Amino acid sequence: MVLIAFFLLSSTTSVQAEHEWDHRYTISGKVLDLDGDTVRGMKVEIDCSPGKTDESLCDLNAERGSSTGLSGIYELVLHFHSSDHGKTLILTVEGEExxxxxxxxxxxxxxxxxxxxxxxDLRLNGDVPVWSYFMPFIVMTILIIFTILFIMKKKEIWIFAPKAVQTGVVERTALVDCPKCDAKLRSDNMVRHLTSKHWMKEDEA
Known part of the structure; x- marks a missing residue:
């Protein structure tokens, strides 16, 4: 019984693997500018507008696309059947077909x-936007910054460190009554008050 189950499982796995490659079609390459340099951050899409890519190819692949990475390479993994042999597929990059x-x-x-x-490989005839050369680096830099900030916040480092709470009690000097008037003053200000307001000598205050 175990041998039969193993045989059936092996057969099923083999059929699934065969079915998978039989329905997959991968197109990859570089996107190049006029000078032959690779272009980063370019979207590669399938043109499914009327009269372009064969309609049967668009049924399962209309939403599939790719973007070139830092190396300028794209990869499209499409779902094709054996009956799709000889059909036309149109890719678009920056409006070029x-x-x-x-x-x-x-x-x-x-x-x-x-x-x-x-x-x-897809060579562009038009001008390539300057930002496309730097966009991957910008995105990567932003991701690195956010990652660092996230770690710092989690570890409570730098600006994310908890602020110290002051718990000390502020001492206040008791107020005393002036013997010459109704004023209430701190004891360390009494001498100056008596000498300036009541014209007393310092040795009398």
Missing amino acids: FNHTVDLEGGDGEMAEEDRYVTM
């Missing part, structure tokens, strides 16, 4: 897993 004919058979005319991986 790039046509790709789906080839699931390769040079030998037979469908194999290696035919499901395609390299396609």
Whole structure:
């Protein structure tokens, strides 16, 4: 019974793996500017507007896209069937179109897993926005700053350190009555008061 269960499980896993590659199509490559330099932070999308990418390809892939990273490389993992061989896929980057004919058979005319991986570099003809060169670094810097602040807050470091609460009692000097008038003064001010207001000598005050 155990051997039968193991055989069935192995067969199911094998079929699932085969089914997975048979429905996957990966396109990857670099996005380049006019000078052939890689461009970072560029979105690569499928153009599913009327008359562009084959409608059947858009049914399962319309929302799929990719962005170039620090190395300027993008990767699109698409869901294709064997019947999609020879159909047209149109990719867009910054409004520019790039046509790709789906080839699931390769040079030998037979469908194999290696035919499901395609390299396609996209060279832009127009000007590339300057911010695209720096955006990944800006995003990374922001993430690093937020991470550091989060750690500092958790450990209560620097500006996140708890403020010390003053618990000491402020001593107050008792007030005394002036013998010459109705004024109430601190004892250390009494001599000055008597000499300046009541014209007394210091030795008498």
